[in-house]
Amino acid sequence: MSPVKKKTNSEDYLRMYRQMVRIRVFEDNANQLYLSAKMPGLTHMYSGEEAVAVGICEALRVSDKITSTHRGHGHCVAKGARFKEMFCELLGREEGYCRGKGGSMHIADQSNGNLGANAIVGGSMGIATGSALRAKLQGSDDVTVCFFGDGATAQGLLYEVMNMAALWKLPVIYACENNGYSEYTKTEEIAAGSIVARAEAFGIESFRVDGQDVLAVNDLAQKLVGRARRGEGPFFIELVTYRYHGHHVGDINRDYYRSKEEEAIWKERRDPIVNFGKWLTDEGVASAKELQAIEEEVRADAKAAVEYALAARYPEAAEVDMHVYAATDPDTLRPGA
Amino acid sequence: MSPVKKKTNSEDYLRMYRQMVRIRVFEDNANQLYLSAKMPGLTHMYSGEEAVAVGICEALRVSDKITSTHRGHGHCVAKGARFKEMFCELLGREEGYCRGKGGSMHIADQSNGNLGANAIVGGSMGIATGSALRAKLQGSDDVTVCFFGDGATAQGLLYEVMNMAALWKLPVIYACENNGYSEYTKTEEIAAGSIVARAEAFGIESFRVDGQDVLAVNDLAQKLVGRARRGEGPFFIELVTYRYHGHHVGDINRDYYRSKEEEAIWKERRDPIVNFGKWLTDEGVASAKELQAIEEEVRADAKAAVEYALAARYPEAAEVDMHVYAATDPDTLRPGA
Amino acid sequence: MRNITLSQAVNEALAEEMRRDPTVFIIGEDVAEAGTPFKVLSGLVEEFGTQRVIDTPISEPGFMGIAVGAAMTGARPVVDLMFGDFIFLIMDQLCNQAAKTHYMSGGKLSVPLVLRTNLGATRRSAAQHSQSLHALVAHIPGLKVALPSSAYEAKGLMKTAIRDNNPVVIFEDKLMYSDKAPVPDEEYLIPFGQAEIKRAGKDITLVATSSMVQVCEKAADILAAENISAEVIDPRTIVPLDEETLVNSAKKTSRVIVVDEGHQSYGITGEIASRINEKAFYHLDAPVLRMGAMDVPVPFSPVLEDLTVPTPEAVVEKARKLVSGEMIHAA
Amino acid sequence: MRNITLSQAVNEALAEEMRRDPTVFIIGEDVAEAGTPFKVLSGLVEEFGTQRVIDTPISEPGFMGIAVGAAMTGARPVVDLMFGDFIFLIMDQLCNQAAKTHYMSGGKLSVPLVLRTNLGATRRSAAQHSQSLHALVAHIPGLKVALPSSAYEAKGLMKTAIRDNNPVVIFEDKLMYSDKAPVPDEEYLIPFGQAEIKRAGKDITLVATSSMVQVCEKAADILAAENISAEVIDPRTIVPLDEETLVNSAKKTSRVIVVDEGHQSYGITGEIASRINEKAFYHLDAPVLRMGAMDVPVPFSPVLEDLTVPTPEAVVEKARKLVSGEMIHAA
C-alpha cells in the first residue's frame, strides 16, 4: 500500500472500501444472472479492477463527467449509481437507467455525470474530450475522465483527441486500464513501444500507477483532477490491473491465452479489496468485523435489487419507437424565439 | 550542404539534380495550365520540396513502392514517371497514367511502383503499410515509402498502422513532409508535442532531417532503405521543408496565414535546386553551363509533353462505366481451377 | 427581399443562431481565419472569436467525436466537414454514437448537433471530392437529413437544424455556393418534413433534391414548351420525409420521376419511389422512375464526369417517354 | 452431401482457398488462436501459421487499409471484421480507397480483397452490435456485396469472393453460425449475380435476403396451408443483382414483397422494389411491398428487440393482404 499523506479521514477510506465491495458484489450477481440464464445477452465483468474506478471516481464530484466502456459496471457504481436501476437495465426493464434500451454495454447515469458505457472500443474518447471542451467553453471547472482499456490504445481516435486536448489544454484525464489483455490477446502482442510515451509525445503529462492499490490511484487522481480543474490538463494515466473473469461471462476456458497460475497470483496476492481491507485493519481504521458488516450490507442490498429487477416491468411495446428522436419544443422553432 | 561520405559518383548527383529540376519545371507548367484555364479543377504544387521526393526516391529501386499525396506530382516524377503521361492525366486525356480518370489527385504509375496519390489526407498510410506487409509475406525485400504531410499526422490512422508496422517489423518508411502548413494553418497550431517522438513512442526509430538538402535526405534514405531491406524497419523521417506556392494553385493571397518575408527567406536562401547546383559547381561536379543545359533540356521536354497532352484524345464516352469492376477470368471461378 | 448567395445565407444563419444562443459553436478545419476553403464562414471568427469558431487539426473522427461529447453536455456544435466525401471517416462517431445515444439512453441523453457538409460533382475534383453521400446517413435512424436547394432553403433549414435537439446532417451543393436567390430580410425558419412545391403542374411530378431541383426546373421549362406540365417538388428534408405532399402530387399527375445526385443504386431514389408507389399505386399510369448519378466513381476527365449526373435534357427525355406511354412497351 | 454448420462452411471455404492460393491470408482481431469470438476460424492458424492468419490490434481502419495495400500489391486478403457494426469505422478505407482504386487508376491497379463480416439482431447485443448495414456498401460502386442465407451459400459465395478481382463484402448472419445445411463434399462455387429460387410458387413472390430467407420460407409454409402459393427468391448477391430472375417471378405472380433485415428506410428494399416495379409494373396487381427492420436503433430489451425484425407471421399477414386485394383500399 502506498504511504498515506495528509489524508486521514477514515470515512473516505471506508467509502472507498464499500464502493469496491459494491462493484465486486454487483459483478458476482450479474455473473450469477448470466449463469442462471436470467440475463439476456452477455456482459463483461469488472471484478479485479475495482481500485481503478473507485480510486479515480472518489476524486471526482457529481458534476464531473466520466465516459465508460463495455466493461462499464465498475465505473457506473463508482460514479454513484444505484443497484436497482443498474440491475433493471441489465435485465432490460423499464426502470433501468436507460429504460432497458441500452443494457450492460450502454449503461449510463446522467444524474451522476456518467455519459455512458460504449460498445465500440475507444468509442467514447471523442465524447470525453468534447465534454471537457464544453466545460472549458462554458467556464465551468468540471473535469472529465475517459476510461478505456489497453486494447483501445490501438484505436487511432485516441491520438486524434489527445492532440486536440493538448493543443487546447482541456480538462480531461485519459485513464487507460491496462489489464494485460484485449479479448484473448496479451497486451504486448498488440501494443508496440510504450503506452505512456505515446501520450507524452503529444505533450501530455503521463503517469503509470499500480491499479490494484486504491490509495495510490486515488492519491494521483486527486492531484491530477485538482490540476485539471485549474486548467493544467490534460493528463494521461496508465493503471496496471487485471480482470479476474474471462473477457466476457461466456469466456470460461481461458487456458489457451492465459494461465491459471497467472490468474491465481493476481487473485491471491494482489486483490485490491483484500489488500485494502488488510491495510484498514492494520492501521486501525476499521475492524475485520466492521468490514465484514459492510460486505454483508452490500450483499443484502444487491440481493434486494436483483429481486426487484427480476420482478420489474419490461418496457411497453409502444416504447420501441420512442426516443429515436428527441422532441424539440415547437416554440423554439419560431422566428424571434 | 551535408558532408558527402563515400558517395562520389557524379552521375548520381547529376541525376538527382535533373530530377529536382524536372519536378520544378513540371509544376511551373502545371501552374501555367491552371492560370490559362486549360487544366480542369485544381492542383497542389510541390515546388520547393523537390529534395524530399528526389532524395528519397533515388534511394529506391523500381520494384520498391511509394504511396503519395494530394501534392503528388513530385513523388511521381521522382519515382520515374514520364511527363507525357503525367500531363495527359492532369488534362483528363486517355493516354494519362489513369486514362484521365484520376487526375492530379490520383496520379499513379504502377510501372514504377507508385501506388498512387490520394485525395484523402492520410488515406494511403494503410496502403503503404499493407504493401510492406505483402513484401514481407512474399519474402521479397522490397521497401515501401509512405509520403504524407505534417497535417496528416493528425489522422489517427497513422498511429494504428505504425503500431502494426512496429509489431510486425515491416519494411516501411514513413516520410513526413513537414512544410510548416496544413492548408492555411501553421503546423504548431495543429500538432501538439513532437512529431518524431510520436513515432518513437511506438518503438520506431525516427529521424529529423533538412528537407532542402538533397544529399542529407538521400544519405539518410540510403541507410534506412538498406536497413529496412534487411528487416530492421520500420522507420520514420520528418523532413523539414517548405511549399513555395499556395496550398493549391488557386491560393494566391496568402498574407493572412503566412508572410511574404517568410516565403522570401525560404525561396532565396534555402532553395534545394539552387543550393545543390551551387554545391555541384563548387565541387567541380558540373559547370554552371552544364546545369543550365540540363534545365533547358527539361524545359523543352516539358513543353513538348504539354503540347502533346493538349492535343491528345479524351477518353471515349463509353469509358465512363469501364473499370468500375476489374474483370475476373471465368475459368478461375470453376471448381478445380 | 435581397438576393444573396448560398454562402452568405449559411453564414447569416450561423451568425444569427450564434448571437441568439451562446452554446452554439463551430468546429472544423480552417473554419476560423480562412473561413473554410469555400469561404462560407468568412467574418464569423471576427465576430465570435476563436472560442466559438474553432480550427481543428485534420482529425475528422476526432472532432466529430468531440462535437458529440460537447452536444451531450449542453452545447450545440456545428461541425464543418470540408467535403461530403470525408463523411466515410466519421461514420462511427455519427452513426454509432451521435445517432444512437438518445435511444440507447432511454431518452436521458441527447445530441443536438449539426453536421454541415456538401455534395455534388462536375467540379473536376475526381472520385474522392465529388460524392453525394446523403443516402448513407438517411438510412440511420436517429439522424435527420436536410438537402437545401437554394440560398433560401440553406438559411432556413440551417436555423432549424441548429435548434433541433437531434443530430442533423446538412448537405450543401458545393456548386451552388455562389448562386444567388431571394432571401427575406426578416428572420425565418423552414420546418423539417415539409416539402416545397417549386412549380405546380398536372402531367408529371418531378421529385428533385438539392442540385437536381434546378435541373428539374429547367426540364420543366423545356417540357412546358412542349405542352407537358410538370410539377417540381423539393422534399427539402429526406429524414423526415414529407410523404403526403409527394403522394398527393403523384395521385394528381399519375406519373413520377425521382431525381437525385447520389448514385442511383441503393440510393435515396429507390426509397422515395417505393413510398410513392406503395401509397399511390392505383393512381399511377406508369412506374415511378428514378434518375440518380451513374453507378461509377466520379471520373476526373470532364468529358466523362459530365456524363455521370442527370441533366435537364435527360430528365426531359425520360419525362416525355413517361407521358407518351412509351414505358408500357418497355415493361 | 453432409450437413455442416455455417461456421464450418466458411472455415472450409477459407481453408480450401488458402491451400489453393498462397497469396490468400486472413487478417483481423483474434482470428488466430482464438479463431474469432464466433469460433468460425478455429484450426486455420494451426494449418496455415501466423503469417497467414494474422491477429491484429483493435485497429479496424488500420488493418482494413493494410489489406487494401496488400491487395494492390498482389495478395488476396480476407479481412475479418468482428461485427458488422464496426463497418462504420472502416468506411473510408473501404469506400474511398478499395472501391475506387481500380477506376481511379484507369484499370491499372486492382484490389482483390474480401471483407467478411456479419449482420443480424435478436442476440440481445444492443444498438452497436446488432445492425445489418449492407445497404451502405451496396450504394458504393466498385464494391460487390454477398448475403449468404445458409451454410451452402456461405461456402460457395466465399470461394467466389476470394477469387474475384474486386473488393467483395460478405455479411454472414451471426445467428446462423451454428445452423446446419446440406453442403456438397465436392468443391463448388456460387456465381455472383445469380438469384436462387428457394421455393417455387405462383401467387406471390417473396424476395428475401440472408436471415430473411428462413423467415420467408416459414411464411411460405404457413401460406401454403391457406392455399396461397408463395415463391421465395434469394438474390444471394445484391451487387451484382440478378434483376431478371426477380422481374420474371414478379411478372408471373403479380405480387411481391421484399424482405430484408436492414432498416427499411433508405435500405435495400427500396432499390429492389423499384427495379421490379420499373420492369414489371404492367404485370403487377398491387404495389411491391417492403419489410425491413424498424427504423430504430436496435434496443437491448428482448421484449422490444423482437419487435424490430420481420417475423414469419408478419410476412404472412402482409402477403395475405396483398393476395386478397386489400391493398387496393389502402392506397
Ligand SMILES: Cc1ncc(C[n+]2csc(CCOP(=O)(O)OP(=O)(O)O)c2C)c(N)n1
Ligand atoms: C471498435 C471495436 N472493435 C472490436 C470490438 C470487440 N471487442 C470488444 S472488447 C474488446 C477488447 C478490448 O480490450 P481492452 O480495451 O483492453 O478492454 P478490456 O476488455 O480489457 O477491459 C474487443 C476487441 C469492439 N467492441 N469495438
Ligand SMILES: Cc1ncc(C[n+]2csc(CCOP(=O)(O)OP(=O)(O)O)c2C)c(N)n1
Ligand atoms: C481527410 C481529409 N481531410 C481534409 C482534407 C482537405 N485537405 C486537403 S490537403 C489538406 C492539408 C494537408 O496538409 P499536409 O498533410 O501538411 O500536406 P501539405 O498540403 O502541406 O503537403 C487538407 C486539410 C482532405 N483532402 N482529406
Ligand SMILES: [Mg+2]
Ligand atoms: Mg484490456
Ligand SMILES: [Mg+2]
Ligand atoms: Mg503540410
